[in-house]
Amino acid sequence: MGSILLDVTMSLDGFITGPNVGVELPLGEGGERLHGWMATPNQGGDWHQTAASEVDARVKQELFAKTGAVVMGRRSFDVGIGPWGDTPYPLPCFVVTHQAREDLVRQSGTFTFVTEGIQGALQRARAAAGERDVCLMGAEIAQQCLSAGLLDELHIHLAPVLIGDGRRLFDHLGTGPIELERTSVIQSPYVTHLRFRVVKEKGKRP
Amino acid sequence: MNAAIEETGAVLMGKRTFQMGDPDEYLGNYEFQGPIFVLTHHPPAVPPKQDERLIFTFVTDGVQSAVAQATAATGNQAVRVVGGVDVARQLLDAGLVDELHVDIMPVLLGAGLRFLDTTSLDRVQLNKLDVQEVGPRTSLRFRVVK
Numbered sequence: 001m002g003s004i005l006l007d008v009t010m011s012l013d014g015f016i017t018g019p020n021v022g023v024e025l026p027l028g029e030g031g032e033r034l035h036g037w038m039a040t041p042n043q044g045g046d047w048h049q050t051a052a053s054e055v056d057a058r059v060k061q062e063l064f065a066k067t068g069a070v071v072m073g074r075r076s077f078d079v080g081i082g083p084w085g086d087t088p089y090p091l092p093c094f095v096v097t098h099q100a101r102e103d104l105v106r107q108s109g110t111f112t113f114v115t116e117g118i119q120g121a122l123q124r125a126r127a128a129a130g131e132r133d134v135c136l137m138g139a140e141i142a143q144q145c146l147s148a149g150l151l152d153e154l155h156i157h158l159a160p161v162l163i164g165d166g167r168r169l170f171d172h173l174g175t176g177p178i179e180l181e182r183t184s185v186i187q188s189p190y191v192t193h194l195r196f197r198v199v200k201e202k203g204k205r206p
Numbered sequence: 207m208n209a210a211i212e213e214t215g216a217v218l219m220g221k222r223t224f225q226m227g228d229p230d231e232y233l234g235n236y237e238f239q240g241p242i243f244v245l246t247h248h249p250p251a252v253p254p255k256q257d258e259r260l261i262f263t264f265v266t267d268g269v270q271s272a273v274a275q276a277t278a279a280t281g282n283q284a285v286r287v288v289g290g291v292d293v294a295r296q297l298l299d300a301g302l303v304d305e306l307h308v309d310i311m312p313v314l315l316g317a318g319l320r321f322l323d324t325t326s327l328d329r330v331q332l333n334k335l336d337v338q339e340v341g342p343r344t345s346l347r348f349r350v351v352k
Contacts, residue, residue: 012308012332012348013322030328146314158310160348162298164328173316180312185339192337194344196312 001126002133003152006142007063009034009191010156014170015163016139026079028166034159037191055188063155067091068129071121074098076138077111087111088137092128094121096141118144139167146198147175154180154196211238215280218272220293221246229254236260238286241279245272245293269296295324303350306332310344 010016011034018028027035037052038060051057070089072080074097080088087093087109095113104111114121118141125134136142136151145151156169180196187193217238224244232242233255241261249264256262263279265272276285287293287303297303308321331351338345 012306013327014320018328158346160332160334162322162327162330162332164325170314170316173314175316177316178314180314182312182339182342182344185337185344187334187337190334192334192344192346194310 002066002068002129002131004122004134004136004145004150005067005153005155006136006145006151007155008137008142008157008169009037009159010169011159011161011163013162013164014168015166016169017167018163019165021075021079021167023079023082026083030163031166033161034163037157037159037188052190053188055186055193056191059157059186059188059193063135064089066133067135068132069094069125069134070137071096071118071125071134071141072137073141075140080137089135092125094125094128096121118148118150122150139169139171142169143172146170146178147173149198149200151198153183154198156194156196158192158194160190210286213284214238214240214286215283216241216243216276216285218243218245218276218285218287218293220244220290221248223289223293232262233257233260241276243272243276243279243285245269269293269300269302273297273302291319291321291323295322295327298322298327298330298350299324301350301352304352305335306348306350308346308348310346312342312344 008016016034018031021028025031037056051060067089069091070087070093072093072095074095077095086106090108092109093111095111096118097113097115099113100115101113103113112124114124122134136145142151179199181199182194183197184195185192217240219242221244224246229250239260241263243263243265245265247266249266253262263275265275273285287297332348333351335347335349
C-alpha cells in the first residue's frame with residue numbers, strides 16, 4: 001500500500017494561499033508568488049507541467065510518478081476547477097463534500113464526490129491508487145489528516161516569500177506536538193524542497 | 207554555532223528574550239560574550255553582571271536607535287538579532303534586516319507563538335542564500351532584497 005502524502009508549496013511564514021481566496025483568485029491575493037517554481041504567469045495550457053528549473057521539474061516528475069490518486073476538499077475543487085480546466089493531476093480525484101454529486105469526467109481523470117468524510121475518501125483513493133501514493137490537496141483536508149494521524153509524508157516546497165495573510169497550512173491542528181523526520185532537502189534556485197515523514201507512535205498507526 | 211558567533215559583533219534582543227533566564231547568568235555562560243543591546247521601555251535599575259567584553263546597553267528609544275548603536279559597536283561584524291518575534295517584526299517592518307536565518311525543526315507544535323505573525327510584511331522580498339542540514343535541523347539563510 002502506498003503512503004498518504006501532502007505535497008504543497010508554503011511561504012516562509014506558513015501560508016499556502018494569500019488572503020481572499022475565491023473562484024476569481026484561486027491562490028488568494030499575492031498567492032501566485034508561491035508557485036513561481038512550478039509555472040510562470042500567463043503561460044497557460046499545461047501550467048502544472050512547467051517548472052522553473054531542472055531540479056524543480058525533477059521534483060514534480062517524482063511526485064507524478066509515485067502518486068496514484070488525489071483527495072481534496074470541496075473548497076479546493078471549487079476554486080481549482082476553473083484554472084485547472086481538468087483534474088489537477090492525470091489521476092482519479094476524490095472530493096470530500098457534504099453534497100452528493102455525479103462523477104465529473106474530465107480529459108485526464110475523473111472527479112468522484114465522496115460524502116463519507118475524509119476516511120471514506122481515503123479508502124476509495126487508496127483502492128484506486130493501488131501500490132502508489134494518495135496525494136492530498138487543500139489545507140483543511142491536510143489538517144484533518146494530520147490531526148487524525150492519517151498522514152504519512154509531508155512534502156513542503158518552501159518559497160522565500162512572506163505572505164502575511166491567507167490560508168495557513170498548519171492551523172487548527174488541535175493536537176499536541178506531531179513529530180516529523182526530515183527525509184530529504186533538495187535545493188532549487190528559488191524554493192527549498194523539504195520532505196518529512198510523520199513519526200507515528202506504535203499502535204496508533206491507522 | 208561557532209561560525210555564527212565568530213561573525214557576530216553585537217547581539218540585539220527584546221526584553222522578554224533578555225529575561226528568559228537569570229540576567230546575571232549571561233556573563234561567562236552565554237555563547238556570545240560581547241556587547242548586548244536590549245530593547246526595553248524599563249531598563250533595570252542595576253545592570254546585570256558584565257565585564258569589559260560583555261557590556262549591556264538598554265535601549266529605550268526604538269529599533270532604529272538600537273540598530274544604530276549596535277552597528278556602531280560591531281565594526282565590520284554582524285549585529286545578530288536573537289529574538290523575540292516582536293523585535294524581528296519591527297526590524298523587518300522598518301527595512302533594517304539584511305539577512306534572515308531560519309532554522310526549521312521537524313515538529314508541528316500546533317499552538318504557541320508564531321514567527322512573523324503579521325500582515326505588514328508581505329512586501330518583504332527574500333533571496334535564498336544557503337540551506338544546510340544540521341542533524342534534524344534545516345538551517346536556511348535568506349537575504350532581504352532592498
